[in-house]
Amino acid sequence: MKILVCISNVPDTTTKIKFVNDYELDKTGIQWIINPWDELALTRALELKEASAGAIKKITVINVGAAETEPTIRKALAVGADDAIRVNIIAKDAYQTAKQIAEAVKDENYDLILTGVESSDSNGMAVGEMLAELLNINSAASISGINFDKSLFTIKREIDGGTELLTIKTPFLATVQKGIAINPRIPAMRGIMQARTKPLKVVEPKNIYNYVEYTDYELPKPKGKCKMIAADNVTELVNLLHNEAKVI
Amino acid sequence: MILTYIENWEGKFKKLSYELVSYSYELAKKLNTKVIALSIGNVNNDELTLLAKYGAHKIITVKNQQLNILDNKLFAEVITNVAQKNEATCIILANNTTGKAIAPRLSVKLQAGLVAGVESIPTNTQPFTIRKKVYTGKAYNNVIVKTPKKILTLFQNSFGLVENPQEANIENLDISTAESEIKLIEVNKVTGKILLQDAEIVVSAGRGLKAPENWGIVEDLAKILNAATACSRPVSDEGWRPHSEHVGQTGKIIAPNLYFALGISGAIQHLGGVSSSKCIVAVNTDKDAPIFEAADYGIIGDVRKVIPELIVAIKQTKK
Numbered sequence: 001m002k003i004l005v006c007i008s009n010v011p012d013t014t015t016k017i018k019f020v021n022d023y024e025l026d027k028t029g030i031q032w033i034i035n036p037w038d039e040l041a042l043t044r045a046l047e048l049k050e051a052s053a054g055a056i057k058k059i060t061v062i063n064v065g066a067a068e069t070e071p072t073i074r075k076a077l078a079v080g081a082d083d084a085i086r087v088n089i090i091a092k093d094a095y096q097t098a099k100q101i102a103e104a105v106k107d108e109n110y111d112l113i114l115t116g117v118e119s120s121d122s123n124g125m126a127v128g129e130m131l132a133e134l135l136n137i138n139s140a141a142s143i144s145g146i147n148f149d150k151s152l153f154t155i156k157r158e159i160d161g162g163t164e165l166l167t168i169k170t171p172f173l174a175t176v177q178k179g180i181a182i183n184p185r186i187p188a189m190r191g192i193m194q195a196r197t198k199p200l201k202v203v204e205p206k207n208i209y210n211y212v213e214y215t216d217y218e219l220p221k222p223k224g225k226c227k228m229i230a231a232d233n234v235t236e237l238v239n240l241l242h243n244e245a246k247v248i
Numbered sequence: 249m250i251l252t253y254i255e256n257w258e259g260k261f262k263k264l265s266y267e268l269v270s271y272s273y274e275l276a277k278k279l280n281t282k283v284i285a286l287s288i289g290n291v292n293n294d295e296l297t298l299l300a301k302y303g304a305h306k307i308i309t310v311k312n313q314q315l316n317i318l319d320n321k322l323f324a325e326v327i328t329n330v331a332q333k334n335e336a337t338c339i340i341l342a343n344n345t346t347g348k349a350i351a352p353r354l355s356v357k358l359q360a361g362l363v364a365g366v367e368s369i370p371t372n373t374q375p376f377t378i379r380k381k382v383y384t385g386k387a388y389n390n391v392i393v394k395t396p397k398k399i400l401t402l403f404q405n406s407f408g409l410v411e412n413p414q415e416a417n418i419e420n421l422d423i424s425t426a427e428s429e430i431k432l433i434e435v436n437k438v439t440g441k442i443l444l445q446d447a448e449i450v451v452s453a454g455r456g457l458k459a460p461e462n463w464g465i466v467e468d469l470a471k472i473l474n475a476a477t478a479c480s481r482p483v484s485d486e487g488w489r490p491h492s493e494h495v496g497q498t499g500k501i502i503a504p505n506l507y508f509a510l511g512i513s514g515a516i517q518h519l520g521g522v523s524s525s526k527c528i529v530a531v532n533t534d535k536d537a538p539i540f541e542a543a544d545y546g547i548i549g550d551v552r553k554v555i556p557e558l559i560v561a562i563k564q565t566k567k
Contacts, residue, residue: 105320130352138429160439162437162438213391220388
């Protein structure tokens with residue numbers, strides 16, 4: 001069996017977002033990381049492989065991006081992915097990303113494909129399910145648990161106010177969220193050294209097409225000043241919420 | 249036609265369902281067309297008729313044993329089938345776990361551009377231009393959809409409810425599908441609690457509570473306000489509360505009418521998940537905590553002291 005993990009390269013979650021000319025992200029000083037949900041997906045994939053007694057042979061990571069995303073890919077290799085693919089294009093939308101991944105892996109027959117439920121930059125929440133559709137395989141979204149036993153996968157899916165435990169036939173794709181793994185792996189020096197020599201295949205894009213165009217950015221309107229209330233006068237707060245904000 | 253997929257919860261609709269129809273009606277008006285509401289699963293006619301009140305011109309119901317649990321692949325097939333039969337140009341879904349699971353598949357099937365997480369109707373129809381949140385609420389992006397067909401997912405509690413009563417027919421549609429390859433083993437549901445996503449008021453607490461045994465006062469406050477409870481990331485990471493209650497950039501993103509940030513400093517990741525709340529109340533001992541920049545009302549104080557006093561004050565107001 002083999003697992004594919006789709007990873008996206010995003011600004012660190014503490015980044016303060018600024019733009020140049022309203023059209024372009026100001027990249028000065030930004031730290032780039034593996035999208036946090038993708039990192040959890042990779043962590044769980046590694047755990048599954050380690051617990052599979054050899055049944056899961058390989059974990060591949062794939063990223064759609066320019067050469068500048070390679071440090072992020074190397075980090076994924078450093079924590080334990082076996083090899084990597086980078087599709088050399090800066091994708092314009094989720095469809096283009098999904099389509100390029102599908103083109104790159106359609107003949108590889110991965111048994112399981114994992115990816116984060118969304119990326120912390122465009123929040124499109126679309127690449128995973130689009131990829132499943134392009135590959136015509138089963139899928140489940142918002143998965144917070146996945147287990148593998150004798151070729152049968154059971155998954156835990158978050159639903160409103162609870163969870164469902166399901167079985168799902170391979171090949172399938174799961175988009176994962178918090179809970180799938182607890183702590184992301186931190187690369188050790190040995191892993192970092194090994195990552196340098198692990199295969200990273202760069203493929204050129206095919207059938208380039210996008211459905212939507214992102215144009216200009218806007219920053220949210222600044223909030224009005226916070227009205228401070230003395231700690232010994234909570235009745236005043238309740239009055240304001242009742243009479244001014246009219247929310248209780 | 250505008251086609252809106254309306255999920256049901258054990259045969260019932262909720263506020264979100266009517267919000268989707270209200271939004272679709274407004275969009276239909278702008279595009280000079282009509283709204284079809286599609287329900288999949290066992291919903292009775294009385295419940296279905298409620299969709300007409302918010303602007304559905306036609307209601308389609310599909311009942312099929314294979315569709316009792318969410319199978320993204322099969323649901324996408326059914327919705328695509330209905331969309332094609334009715335020549336839908338726009339498909340509207342909720343930006344919840346179900347909508348997010350199905351919409352991307354519809355996008356591929358119908359070759360329709362998808363904009364996930366919209367809050368308002370398009371600013372322009374030629375070209376079709378709509379605003380969406382990016383960087384987890386830290387910015388907005390205007391998006392142009394190039395394809396003739398469009399798919400949008402709507403953020404809950406962003407558009408609101410607008411009544412537009414229509415005389416709608418209910419059409420029972422028989423669509424057969426393959427057998428689902430996803431099987432349900434068990435469902436675990438918390439009962440009696442208000443769901444975080446649906447709550448008008450959310451009471452959320454962080455490390456300022458100091459210890460998990462102090463959580464009780466948060467529940468008490470939530471109870472008298474009819475609110476849902478939530479928490480900051482450290483609180484869920486340390487296991488005081490389940491992950492499902494974590495709100496913030498890597499947890500749940502919510503937009504209630506009123507959000508209480510109690511003993512939460514308001515790191516940028518936390519704000520990303522709650523900044524769309526209509527009104528934010530912050531209580532924190534640190535007067536320089538960033539939460540006060542995002543809040544509408546603030547109290548500098550210890551939450552362990554302020555929360556019980558707040559409970560008393562609210563009880564008095566209710567009398």
